[in-house]
Amino acid sequence: MLYSNSKLSTYENCPWRYKLVYIDKIEKPEKQGIEAFMGSMVHDVLEKCHKDLIVAHRNTVDDLIRFYNIQWDKEWTDEIQIVRKQYKKEDYKNSGEKCIRDYFTRYAPFDKTRTIATEMMVNFPIDEEKKYLGTGFIDRLDISRDNTYEIHDYKTSRNLPTQEKADSDRQLGLYHIAVQTKWPDARDIKLIWHYLIFDKELLSSRTSGQVKQLKTEVMSLIDEIEEKTKELEEDSKGTAAQKIFPANETTLCDWCEFQGQCPKFRHSIIVEAxxxxxxxxxxxxxxxxxxxxxxxxxxxxxxxxxxxxxxxxxxxxxxxxxxxxxxxxxxxxxxxxxxxxxxxxxxxxxxxxxxxxxxxxxxxxxxxWQEVSTLDNHALSRVVSSKSWPAKLLDKILSFGRKESKVEVRLKQMKDSEE
Ligand code: SF4
Structure with missing residues (x-):
């Protein structure tokens, strides 16, 4: 099965959402946040900018802004949500326009490298046996005169990550693997994040050791997901889904299209009506x-x-x-x-x-020691779930564990009833 970085992140952020999207394959309800909409409009413009350059057509900044405005008006629907109520539709539109203008000022006439592809879909094996397969879309792939491959990724997030994050980001690492697989001559690969709102470029790369480590981590995460998926298939009574793929409530829930199918929100949606x-x-x-x-x-x-x-x-x-x-x-x-x-x-x-x-x-x-010490069940459970001990030892320990169903009910103060 193919795994993209966003599929893996969905599982890490909320296993229940993962189940809905990738196992139940429930169609996403028409609900998109304006941040994602603005991001996709800006992506379209930058794609046009570089795609046209492949055929030697150079757009002016005014051409690009005109295209942006046309696309925005054409694609806009009233279903697009503004979660941060202090901002208006125009604020987001202006912010996208500024991203494009800053980008143009910084990089025009775009002649330092040559673009190989834009919005390029990549499917690639993660291991030699091709048991684990990765997939993704690279915003832009360039090659420089000294044969350095450049992977460009555009972001319109309002949070600028640290260099440390860029150096350890899984998505960039997976793109590195994809390009190296497609072009084995690619010795030097630059990973470039464009944080457009900040007009900031974050440059990174991966060593072979980091790539090896990343592959191990990704394969282990895929194993975990496949194991849970199998467990779900074997749950003939259909009663264990919430335990196998628990819903994880975070700030991201405000943007989630599946609140109506979510055990954390469904009841409140029903009773509110x-x-x-x-x-x-x-x-x-x-x-x-x-x-x-x-x-x-x-x-x-x-x-x-x-x-x-x-x-x-x-x-x-x-x-x-x-x-x-x-x-x-x-x-x-x-x-x-x-x-x-x-x-x-x-x-x-x-x-x-x-x-x-x-x-x-x-x-x-x-x-x-054994005469005066006792086993801390909580600490041992934490070790098992964080897998912080060697796998062999954990396997041995797990053979002594038994699964017991436990239901905890906790009261939570609702936001609007807090003093
Ligand atoms: S609303 Fe939150 S907890 Fe529920 S499925 Fe979506 S992300 Fe998960």
């Missing part, structure tokens, strides 16, 4: 309201318990002082008595306290 009297009778709403009431009550009781415990502590101190003063071990009350036990208890340094490491190493050296 109900009139208030029906809304309050809806069984899910009733249950959550009940839980919220009980949670408030529990909080109040816990606060009272805390107060009582504080007072009890003070009274115990007073009883101990009274007993010391009167040389007593037992003090009588009306219906009960209080006995006072005086003893010394041993305290050893806690996890991050001074002396802890030394203490542990002494015990371990004497081979007595």
């Amino acid at each position: 109900l009139p208030e009297n029906e809304y309050l009778k809806e069984p899910g709403v009733k249950l959550v309201n009940k839980l919220a009431d009980l949670s408030v009550k529990k909080g109040e009781i816990e606060a009272q318990v805390e107060e009582i415990e504080e007072e009890m502590g003070k009274i115990k101190e007073a009883i101990a002082a009274y007993a010391d003063k009167n040389k007593l071990d037992t003090i009588e009350g009306k219906n009960c008595s209080a006995s006072i036990n005086r003893k010394n208890i041993l305290k050893f340094p806690g996890k991050n306290e001074d002396g802890r490491q030394e203490l542990e190493s002494i015990i371990k050296k004497e081979d007595k």
Whole structure:
């Protein structure tokens, strides 16, 4: 199966969205953010600019802006969403125009390199056996006079990444592999990110060691996805999908077209459409309201318990002082008595306290560690899910684990009801 960087990122960002798009193949509802729309209009213009140059047609900046305006008006629909309400459609349009003007000023007359292709689709094997296949679109591929291949990628994001990010970005690395596969003579490959809003170029490259590492990481991620896909296919009752591909709520959800099919948002979309009297009778709403009431009550009781415990502590101190003063071990009350036990208890340094490491190493050296240590189930689960131990060891450990279903219900304050 073919894997693009965006397919892999979709899985990493939200496995549930991945399932909807790539397994269930649900058509994306017509909902596009204006940022993506503006980005695609600017891409169209830069594609035209360089594509025309292949046949020696040089556009002026005014030609390109005219093309941009025509494309914008032709493609615009009222379905395009503006999530950041403080900005208007014109703000985005002007921002796109500025990207094009800045780009033109910086690179015209575009004669430093020769464009081989624009919007080039690439399919390429990631491993020698061709079991893992990558795919993607390269915005522009150029070649310079000294035979250096240049992979150009246009971005209209409002966040400028660091050089470190450019040097480790998976998409650029995959493009590198694609070009190297297609043109084995490509010794020098430059990876160029154009952050158009900032009129900023980020230049990067990959060593053979980095490429090898990237291939290993991508193959392991593909293995994980394929494993989950298989698990889903084998889930004959169809009840485990949310566990296998969990929905992951992040800031990206504001732009997600699948809220109506998402376990995190579907209920709120359904009940929001109900009139208030029906809304309050809806069984899910009733249950959550009940839980919220009980949670408030529990909080109040816990606060009272805390107060009582504080007072009890003070009274115990007073009883101990009274007993010391009167040389007593037992003090009588009306219906009960209080006995006072005086003893010394041993305290050893806690996890991050001074002396802890030394203490542990002494015990371990004497081979007595297992007599006083316990296995931390949470820490072990974390190690297993982050795969931070060697695979062989994890396999052995996993053979002792068993899967148990656990459902956690947590209350979350809604944004508009926060104080
Ligand atoms: S709305 Fe968020 S959590 Fe739901 S599918 Fe989309 S990205 Fe995932």
